[in-house]
Amino acid sequence: MIQSTNTFDSSVKAVEWSNGRLRLLDQRVLPAVVRYLEFDDVNQVADAIRSMVVRGAPAIGITAAYAVVLAAMAAHKKDPHLWQEIIQPDLERLIKARPTAVNLAWAIGEMQKLFSGCDGDPEPALLARAKEIHEQDIRANRTLGDLGSEVIGKTQGVLTHCNAGALATGGYGTALGVIRSSWSKGYIKQVYVNETRPWLQGARLTTWELMQDQIPVTLITDNAASLLMKSGRVQWVVVGADRIAANGDVANKIGTCQLAITAKHHRVRFMVAAPTSTIDLHMPSGDEIPIEERPENEVLGCLENKIAPENCTAWNPAFDVTPGALIDAIVTESGVINRPDEKKIRALFTP
């Protein structure tokens, strides 16, 4: 793994392929340090996904697609005839790196579809597909951003949670894609963001990303969301998703469900913005979605500082599931689903 530092340019790129290597913007140290880490080894990429160098469902999926290219290049070098077998343990390790975001398994599945047609060096075909997955994601975000902004229309303010922006995707963002499009059309005046304990994706990443684009953003503690809604400052909550079940239940960053419940009480509307690659029709409902539990030290402290007393225990689920019944709209690149249910979700996939 190699480190390089960069000055920031306004089109944030969390994931990049450059000169036969994968470059990841190290999101653990943002916004204080802007540095890229470079990878040529699939197992190091799996570690980077687990340790949150790269995070956010679509960005993890795109990273995994490029990681398959790295794995195939190495395996083909070892044995040009058996590379597809050699690669299997690498793929399993990659899939297990973070279990909740379906985009990871989806992207690896897309790459595997090409294996049987690869005669000779697999790199050109696999790299072309990984780049396509990356570009498709950016296009999807621009489309769903535009669709979502029209659902919100002209209003005052929105609240978002975690980071579902360019940093969490191929570019532009899902929830932040909707917010970017709404802002550029003059539809919204103010964005509020929850700090999002314990990783502080809201405080560190979403604020930083929106400030690069001069979009007015105000940070609140996670606990202030209910009062914010009561104050009338926000009309919509807009979040991303890690996995959407066939019935419209949505797994997203821990705290999302309590925001949806609170929004219902205050008559604030609730939108989930996600590409169709985040919809998992194999999951009948949110109850079946695997919820990642992360190390307790992430909760016992804050960044590098220890907070809780010695020997205190903690529980650290990274995601929760919001029932579809609490969601006003799921916005994808293929269309908007108002008040989601299984019939409407499945219809999105029928031509």
Ligand code: MRU
């Ligand atoms: O733990 P993280 O930072 O990977 O969690 C990210 C989220 O929960 C996002 O909202 C989700 O992945 C959608 S990103 C477009």
